[in-house]
Amino acid sequence: MIRPLNSLKWRLGLWVFLPTVIISCIDLVVTYRSTDQIATLVQQQLLKGSARIIAEQLISVEGGYEISIPPAALELFASKYQDMVFYSVRSKRGQLIAGDAKLPAYPGPLAIEQEQFFITTMRGEPARTIAYALALPNMPAGEFAVTQVAQTLRGHQAFRHDLFLLTMREHLLILVIVIIGLVITLRWTLKPLARFGQKLQQRSPDSLEALDASDEAVELQPLADAINDYVERLDHALSSYERFVANTAHQLRTSFAIISSQLNFAQRSPGVEGTQKEVLGAIQKSVQQGTRVINQLLVLAALERKRQHAERTQRTLFSVPLVEAIDSLAPLAQQRQIDLGIDGLDETITAPAPAHLLRELVSNLVDNAIQHTPAGSTVTVTLARHDGEARLRVVDNGPGIPAAERAKVFERFYRLDEARPDSSGLGLAIVKEICDALGARIALSAPPEGQGLQVEVLFSLPD
Numbered sequence: 001m002i003r004p005l006n007s008l009k010w011r012l013g014l015w016v017f018l019p020t021v022i023i024s025c026i027d028l029v030v031t032y033r034s035t036d037q038i039a040t041l042v043q044q045q046l047l048k049g050s051a052r053i054i055a056e057q058l059i060s061v062e063g064g065y066e067i068s069i070p071p072a073a074l075e076l077f078a079s080k081y082q083d084m085v086f087y088s089v090r091s092k093r094g095q096l097i098a099g100d101a102k103l104p105a106y107p108g109p110l111a112i113e114q115e116q117f118f119i120t121t122m123r124g125e126p127a128r129t130i131a132y133a134l135a136l137p138n139m140p141a142g143e144f145a146v147t148q149v150a151q152t153l154r155g156h157q158a159f160r161h162d163l164f165l166l167t168m169r170e171h172l173l174i175l176v177i178v179i180i181g182l183v184i185t186l187r188w189t190l191k192p193l194a195r196f197g198q199k200l201q202q203r204s205p206d207s208l209e210a211l212d213a214s215d216e217a218v219e220l221q222p223l224a225d226a227i228n229d230y231v232e233r234l235d236h237a238l239s240s241y242e243r244f245v246a247n248t249a250h251q252l253r254t255s256f257a258i259i260s261s262q263l264n265f266a267q268r269s270p271g272v273e274g275t276q277k278e279v280l281g282a283i284q285k286s287v288q289q290g291t292r293v294i295n296q297l298l299v300l301a302a303l304e305r306k307r308q309h310a311e312r313t314q315r316t317l318f319s320v321p322l323v324e325a326i327d328s329l330a331p332l333a334q335q336r337q338i339d340l341g342i343d344g345l346d347e348t349i350t351a352p353a354p355a356h357l358l359r360e361l362v363s364n365l366v367d368n369a370i371q372h373t374p375a376g377s378t379v380t381v382t383l384a385r386h387d388g389e390a391r392l393r394v395v396d397n398g399p400g401i402p403a404a405e406r407a408k409v410f411e412r413f414y415r416l417d418e419a420r421p422d423s424s425g426l427g428l429a430i431v432k433e434i435c436d437a438l439g440a441r442i443a444l445s446a447p448p449e450g451q452g453l454q455v456e457v458l459f460s461l462p463d
Contacts, residue, residue: 012189013182020178024171031167039160043128044117046076047149051115051132054087055147058097060136065089065097065145081155086122088148103148106131112144125152192217196224208235256291260284315350315462318383318390321359326381329366337375340366344382349390351459353438361434365394365455368427373398373452390459397452406444431457 053073059066067089077085088099104120110133120129129150136143196216203209208231213224263284267277326342333340351358362381369379373396382393401409408414410432435442440459447454 013186016182017178020175024175028168028171032164035160035163035167038163039156040128042159043151043153043156044130047117047128047130047151048115048132050074050076050085050087051130051147051149052134054089054149055132055134055145058089058134058136058145058147065091067098069098077151077155079155081158083152083155084123084125084127085152086127086150090146090148092144092146097145099148103129103150106146106148110146120150122150122152125154127152128156192220196220200227208238253291256287260287260291263287315352316355316358317347318349318351318358318392318459319345319347321355322362322381322383322392325359325362325366329363329370332367333370333379336370338370338373339376339378340370341378341380342382343380344384346384346390349383349385349459350462351390351438351440353434353459357434357438361431361457362392362394364427364431364434365392365457368431369394369396369398369453369455371427372396377452385461386458388461390461392457392459394455395447395452397447397449400446400451400453401444409444431455 050073054067054069057067057069057073069087074085074087077083086100086103088101088103088105089097090105091097094105103122106116106118106129108116110116110131112133112135115130115132117128117130120127127150129148132147132149133144134147136145196213200211203211210228210231211224213221216224263280267280267284322345323342326340330340366379366381373379377397379394379396382391382395384391384393409428412426412429414429432442434440435457438459440457442458443456445454445456446452
């Protein structure tokens, strides 16, 4: 499971999303206050309009007052919230002319054509009230009447609530759009990084080629340069190690050759007989086996080096190294009483490999067959075209390899029969390495006769 703080995508998303959420929350707080101010302003304008309509209906008649309240003055407050509306008209001296006497008078001074808003309580509910002073016609100068209109706060609170919910929905819609845009943007932005990772995964595990990042994003160039620098240093270290191994192997082979010569000389000495000769023969056999293992390890090292520095190779006539390998192993087959032969050889077939690798491939396959078949057996080699490919087939009628063990025999130092001290377990491993290096396929199966082992190596043919 990816921890958010360890993910670049999560970090980038949080750095964009969190500020957006914080700004939205701050804006919602400001908006909440603004909606209250807007709702208050709307209610005040309604109260003022109603108070002016009522005040303009007041006239002076023979020392008294006369007023007719039009329905429109109170219909302004009609809504689904069923607010209670109260009004009163009082003279300058506080005499009630019309309206509700329980509506408290504004306690402060008022100037003509001036309104004042205040909160009072009517019938147990808070109500916003306007006190509006208007001069009366046909009255002495300075005379005026005070009109008050009060409305409970049900509609005000509902209007503020609806306005805030509308704003909140808009903010949530914006956040959803931001999230969707952020997801799309992150995927699009980080797509080059994912493609770069896929390019690295597709590389061979043992490849030490420089990474071509010329078509990658500019931000990935430092990463590609760092990888190439590491690969170059690793290649240098491996080259030094391989030179050391090669020099060591050369010295060992030289020492083994000297020991083998001395053993041959000792065996020919007149005084060496019986048990001594047997012991010297066994030692010489061990030295030869050690030399063979060293040579096989050097071949594996060379193959690994070739795979790390893959180069385009010209195609080689397969028949030439195949015949050379068969000729070199013919004495061993004769010594072990193995009938070794070629049953079909297409001399026009070419393979995308150097001759020495093809010779090593055939040698290891045939040698493996000779080493693991009893005396009197047969080993047959065939090179032919098959379904548009070149097919090398080596068939023997020995004990074969069980189906469950066929994948394991390609592992290094894996020996099917641990009782065989002369088997290094490297022959088929070398064959597999060669096939991987050359892009060939190898398959093990039982021959049509059912007894023995059939090995097939398939190479691509030129178009």
